[in-house]
Amino acid sequence: MGRDITQTNLQLTPYQIIIRPLVTEKSLVAAERYNQYAFEVHPLANKRMIRQAVEELFNVKVVRVNTQNRRGKPRRFRFKRGYTKSWKKAIVTLHRDYRIDFF
Numbered sequence: 001m002g003r004d005i006t007q008t009n010l011q012l013t014p015y016q017i018i019i020r021p022l023v024t025e026k027s028l029v030a031a032e033r034y035n036q037y038a039f040e041v042h043p044l045a046n047k048r049m050i051r052q053a054v055e056e057l058f059n060v061k062v063v064r065v066n067t068q069n070r071r072g073k074p075r076r077f078r079f080k081r082g083y084t085k086s087w088k089k090a091i092v093t094l095h096r097d098y099r100i101d102f103f
Contacts, residue, residue: 010044014053017045021102022089034093037100041067041090050090061095 021027022038030036041050047065054062067090072083094100 012042012045012049014056017042017049017053018057023102030091031100035096035099036091036093039090039092041088043069043086043088045088045090047090050092054092058100060098060100062092063095064093066091066093 019040019042022040024038027036027038030038037054039050039054045053047067050065050067051062054060054065067088070087070089072086074081074083076082
């Protein structure tokens with residue numbers, strides 16, 4: 001049914017796993033209140049890979065990683081129909097002694 005990442009032996013660098021940080025009003029509030037940061041990540045990356053990548057790139061201690069697979073939305077341009085791309089979102093909770101400064 002689902003893809004098993006352990007059998008594919010996929011080797012991704014931390015820069016390939018973390019595609020970009022998601023900086024929105026909602027994510028900034030979560031960062032201030034709960035020390036949680038949102039990232040767009042590689043669709044085949046699992047929670048362990050995401051944890052290692054964030055710890056290596058930002059020199060922080062990760063407590064928890066939650067992931068969501070976001071489906072593409074239907075879009076239309078004139079008479080053509082299509083979908084935006086599906087993507088994976090990771091919400092990373094850091095230890096209370098650590099912070100990530102994006103700005």
